[in-house]
Amino acid sequence: MAGGSRTPGASVTSRVLAVLGAFDAAHPALTLSDIARRSGLPLATTHRLVAELVTGRALARAADGRYTIGVRLWEAGLLSPLHTRLREVALPYLQELYTTVRENVHLAVWDGDEALYVEKVTGHKSVPTISRTGGRLPLHATGVGKALLAYAPPEVVAAHLRRPLRRCTAYTVTEPGRLARELATVRERGWALTHEEMTLGSCSVAVPVRDADGVVVAAIGVVGHSLGANPQRLVPALRAAADGVAARLAEAAQSSIRPVQRRSA
Amino acid sequence: MAGGSRTPGASVTSRVLAVLGAFDAAHPALTLSDIARRSGLPLATTHRLVAELVTGRALARAADGRYTIGVRLWEAGLLSPLHTRLREVALPYLQELYTTVRENVHLAVWDGDEALYVEKVTGHKSVPTISRTGGRLPLHATGVGKALLAYAPPEVVAAHLRRPLRRCTAYTVTEPGRLARELATVRERGWALTHEEMTLGSCSVAVPVRDADGVVVAAIGVVGHSLGANPQRLVPALRAAADGVAARLAEAAQSSIRPVQRRSA
Structure with missing residues (x-):
């Protein structure tokens, strides 16, 4: 999904979705490198996107340092x-x-x-x-x-x-x-x-x-x-x-x- | 949230979150111009981001043309x-x-x-x-x-x-x-x-x-x-x-x- 696009916006949106898509029922808590590997994104990109998503509470950081889906995404999903x-x-x-x-x-x-x-x-x-x-x-x-x-x-x-x-x-x-x-x-x-x-x-x-x-x-x-x-x-x-x-x-x-x-x- | 950032990625992530944040319990279905107004984003930016989010099924388009939260976001939220x-x-x-x-x-x-x-x-x-x-x-x-x-x-x-x-x-x-x-x-x-x-x-x-x-x-x-x-x-x-x-x-x-x-x- 990531990279290669000439429209940086399009690329970033799909990267954000790739980060979120790294989580599934078998993998509800992931390290940064898990997310990078599962989303196919470079680690530096993953690091930046994850930090931004944590700030927006779309992701959360658990006590053990792993990341989970955050409260705001849970709330948004319930509006479906x-x-x-x-x-x-x-x-x-x-x-x-x-x-x-x-x-x-x-x-x-x-x-x-x-x-x-x-x-x-x-x-x-x-x-x-x-x-x-x-x-x-x-x-x-x-x-x-x-x-x-x-x-x-x-x-x-x-x-x-x-x-x-x-x-x-x-x-x-x-x-x-x-x-x-x-x-x-x-x-x-x-x-x-x-x-x-x-x-x-x-x-x-x-x-x-x-x-x-x-x-x-x-x-x-x-x-x-x-x-x-x-x-x-x-x-x-x-x-x-x-x-x-x-x-x-x-x-x-x-x-x-x-x-x-x-x-x- | 949007604009003014020197890191385009950061800006786009926050714009994506602003689009999602435009939806709430009182506003679960929005037109493009509703989303633009409520997120504070330009209409052209909103149009592009919404199209990308619909492609990723993070948003969905209802029969009346309005947008709602999509299936993938609902699924992701349930991983919280x-x-x-x-x-x-x-x-x-x-x-x-x-x-x-x-x-x-x-x-x-x-x-x-x-x-x-x-x-x-x-x-x-x-x-x-x-x-x-x-x-x-x-x-x-x-x-x-x-x-x-x-x-x-x-x-x-x-x-x-x-x-x-x-x-x-x-x-x-x-x-x-x-x-x-x-x-x-x-x-x-x-x-x-x-x-x-x-x-x-x-x-x-x-x-x-x-x-x-x-x-x-x-x-x-x-x-x-x-x-x-x-x-x-x-x-x-x-x-x-x-x-x-x-x-x-x-x-x-x-x-x-x-x-x-x-x-x-």
Whole structure:
């Protein structure tokens, strides 16, 4: 991203983004040289940019000298429509759903060919999952992902199925024909199911969430240990949550911004 | 922030931060000229920076042509220790507390002389509040704020009380001597109380959360309509949540980063 540009401004903006992009869930705290290496920037440039970003509180310096994402960036991120227009609207419904099912509740959208987890409501009694708010998981191996895939335009799904599908467990469905048939079943019955396809021991059930125009913009899912025996028992509570969120999104559509950007697949 | 610097890089970094800083809770969607005006940058500079930030998905363009915070910035923000080290640790406890009390549950830290709300757990049955995740409210007028103030070092509290204290309602305690006495009471009994001091009709009860060294790094509060009659009934559930979070923070302190930066007052 860096260097070589004749417009210094453009170059610096992309360098700033490269510094921020050096952080991810597996690397939330980095030394200067980590940042330089991961962003591909010279150490001197990194040093200067990091100092400026710390001054602006976009980055912070931890007690051990490593750098983390700062308070101002956290605050700015929460102004994203994903948070303000989707998460905030959905939260009370996710909350009620959690109170009913006492299993991990997820809200996810399709973003860049993955399921992006916008919220996760969980308690002590829920099975640990690898999902996290702000995290990404494969569409084909998760309940919310399958719900999103099932209602995507056929050409988008076809393009997705042409890519190599990662095998996350021995039970992940990676054969495109089988997955396509499963997505047809999801559309018929209105809910998606996974059996240990992302994580051994975990099953999930998920339903789509529609916007004011009836387009599926998100999915709500429940992940637990023992949903396998009778997962459909969770469907009414999931549908109630999804319908509630959809109704609120339809109300919000009267305002000028669309609540959620449609998929960018 | 912008212009006048002899180091173009420094200038551009601060300009990028000025563009991001143009967005706030009251202004989550802005036109180019809004951004230029609010950031104090020339329109041409704003145009170029915004285009670069949209390319990097730090900003997004909504259907109505206005700009919002983008997905990548939302994802980056969630890597902040406030989220990963505090919110994620606290969420199951906040969740159980909400299930018990069915009123708004808040987790807040002291940041820049305000109570910064790190999480808000709420449902349909909770009274609407002006608090929001990522929002800021005055320390002296909120339950979580009073809990944070009560356990701050005396010189920090004294400095805070020397500043003008905003009167949010007719019941806000703004007289420094009276507030100081109230904070002493909070320390004695271990919990803070507000009666319609931030919003008419709402009361709150809050307790401090300590880190591994016993330092108060956060507060957990409950806000509801009718806590006034017997607010102390909520204290055991609040304490259980705060103790749970404290125990988890102590465990986390064995890792290399301190869970929460101490106050920067």
